[in-house]
Amino acid sequence: MQGKKDYQEKLFIRFQLSDHVPADNFYRRLKGILDLNFVYDTTAKYYGTEGQKSIDPVVFFKLMLVGYLENLNSDRRIVATSRMRMDILYFIGYDLDEELPWHSTLSRTRQLYGEEEFTAIFKQVLKKCIDKGLVAGKRQAIDSVFVKANAAMSSLVEREIMDDASTYGKQLDDHNDEVPAQDTIDENITPKPRKNAKVDKKANSKRYSPSDPDARISVKPGKTTRLNYSAYASVDTQNHVITHIQAFHADKGDAPCLPEILTHVADNLKDNGIGIEEVLADTGYSGEAALLFLTNNNIKGYIPNKAGYRSRESREGFSYEKQQDRYICPEGKYLTFHNFKKAKNANTHKIYRTSVKDCRDCPFKRTCANLQGFKVFKDSVAKDLYIEMQERMQTGQGRRARKLRQSTVEPVLGTLVNFTGMRQVNTKGIKLANKCMIMAATAYNLKKLVNGIPTRARKRIIKLAGNTSGGFENTSLAWIAKIKAIISTFKTNLKSKWLNNHLPCKLNYSAILSPVAQRPHNAKGFLRILKIFMSFE
Template sequence: MQGKKLFLDKEVVRFRLSERVPPHNLYRRLAGVVDWSFLYAETQALYSHTGQPSLDPVVFFKLVLVGRLENLVSDRRLVEHCALRLDILYFLGYEVDEELPWHSTVSRTRQRLPAVVFERLFDHVFAQCVARGLVAGDTQAVDSAPVKANASLEAVREKQAAGPAGPHLSGREETPAVGSVVTAPAHQLRQLATGQRRRQGAQTGALGARHEQARLLSNKTHYSPTDPDARISVKPGKVRALNFLCSLAVDTAHGVISHVQADLADGRDSLHLPQLLTGLQQRLRANELPLRELLADAGYANGSNYALLEAAQITAWIPVFGQYKAEIDGFTYDAPRDVYHCRAGKVLSFRKYDARADGTWQKIYWATCSDCQQCPLKSTCVPGAKRKQLTRTIYDAAYRRAWQRQQTRRGQRLRRVRQGTVEPVFGHLLPHYGLRRLNVRGLAGAHKTMLLTAVAYNLKKLLKYRPQRQLSLAVALPRPLLAVNTRACRRNRRTETPTWAIVTRIRRSTFT
């Protein structure tokens, strides 16, 4: 007989939420792996002793972590999704008939809580990863990736010209408020406009019709009134967009994120390494872990970074930037004397330091005029000058040591280790942990979101980790004496295996 299910939608009298969530559920296990009570002490000073009760800080952090784990960017969709899941309600501590907080309450709480509380949560989870043996600490891989800001590129505005003493936005000055007018020096805007017109040119068609010129956008001439901290950036193969930069440090032992920070996306990666190194060393030092080696790509190659890492006694496995040349054709460097020798055997001595236009310093070497004037190779070496001059960076020695490490077999192996450690982490965070686009504004909000994403990633690492120990034992029985009955031995060989050939090997895998 054909069956037919009827839905009565009746009211259930006996119902317990904990009985409906199995023990192997992700959120049930997550509720017990972390002691969330420390958040009350961290946030107690932020609330008044009078007034209406606020949203429970533990509930707030659990709620936003669910958004990272479920790959939800919108707070409104997050609350709607949590109301339909029994396991998430159990994780949050809410009953089935209990109303969840409004999405606007979640947004306002995120804005009001300082980034220090989010960092405390990250440190707490990282310390648990260290206690379980997931972090070695001695070798860290560093990389960065752009994250889309909560602003549209179509809404950017041109900066207004400011007078000689007028305010303008440059360098590390304080970012203006949302909706305010950003200014820049008038002479700088004029130079940029002239250069853009020169590059753009006057394009005319076959019939003399003028084509519509492209809109050239730059951080020096344009800004976003919605999010002034967002920066226009572009990577090869990707469109130009308003982004923030997510910088990560990942431990090479099991891929646990050891540091995360949000940076402005209009600078090179090498500019953010000192701040990243400071935060990373503090966290590792707090967990009694030494940092010995740092792996990064060529975007972090910088003379000051090499010198900084050497001063901290950290081996930098960072490939030298492509424009640097360790050797100069036709010249030999004498490191103890700090001089160069040319093909004719003449000496180019160090003469002075000089500052470049970008503020970096360089060393100047040159030979004497008498040596070059009488040299038979002058027509091919310096045909239009009085003497030969060489320019090197003041960090040339650090560059040279990094270049030599790069050529070794260990350097090639660690390059593959870096690619297999930090790049897969970004491959998970961006599409699967709600980091494809930010739902907050400002550099502080981006930093909080990236911290929560890293916490969610480390929590999954903590839940999946199962340390495996293998025990091998070989047991061999003694060989029998030679003075035995030959007939007995022959009968023993026909019936059973000789005693001296019995070897038992036991393997046991223990999971904790």
């Protein structure tokens, strides 16, 4: 018999969200993990003692997290989506018949709170990830991505024109009582840039967007020229947890940003007793400031030198004496250290030069010396660090570090942009953009915290009783002892000629496997060895 549903709304109904949100629901599990009650004390300074009550600070931050967890970059869509989802209502503490805050309240509250309130939530989530064993902290991979600003290219105006217009307007106000007319901008003066057009390096000094002055013109090969911010992220290589994220102007170089990023990462990890030992980055981060910072803080870097790198041996015919810190020309004359000189990019050069007397009778003077009559070399003050980095990247460890960086931080940035609402910020100004990036990173880490280590990664880690997180070396050494015991049992019980000559009985397991145990990135190959030997048991 065919059924037919007859629906009629009930006037009264007994309904509890807790009865209809499954126990394994993401937001229900997140509600049990995330405790934001501390924000009542940190945000109390922004409110008075009289007037209407504002939005609950905990509710505000939870709605912000919902926006990034659901890949929503609009406050209107956050409220509309939350109203239709029972699990989100249960997470933020609202009932079905309660009215959610107005979307403009979210925008005003985001501007009201300082950056330290957003950072405090990020640090709390990071601490929970560390306590759960998801962060090792010793090796960090760093990279950046462009995030579209909330401003259009058509809003760009010339800086000089606007400065002159404002000055002229002030003069009119001082000498004329009439109301000045509104400024109009000729569209022919600032045409809309073409797609994939090459951007002038000085374009940001000539033009800006009045709607968002902090946004900068930037472009990647094959992409559309637009106004962006740069999001720099530091990712722990163990389980791809974000340890720091920060907004910078899109026209700023990578190398000058690295010291500031690592300083914040160190502060975030220091409270949990973790120190940074290695940093992985791409060629863009190779610079004098970055290398000097790594050296001064005893951090080993794996950063490939830029294409223009030149070794001291590349100067044909000239040799370098390290102890005396000088060059020797083919004629046996010395180019000694003369002085330091600041470059336009804020780097410092060491100047080596001969004297005019040394080059006076040289047969190569016309092709070798400068117009003043002497030979000059310029080296960076970090020249030795560049050479050391070049040698390090040529080793097997350097090649593995390059691949590890690509497989660690780049997928994380792709996830933030495509699935965590960070493709475009819906705010104005770099301070608000930084708040958005912090909340996006917090939402990403919360997914890691709630879901834990993926099943594929868990299968690679053999956990023994009493083993702590990050104790791969202890785990592997325990398995080495077990392998020895298995082989010893074979030798004792089966004294056959074949077994004594078999390869597993002749190997020195401590010498072979102990170095493997000290390198957690070799876990996959080590587990394959274990699988082979366990088949003998």
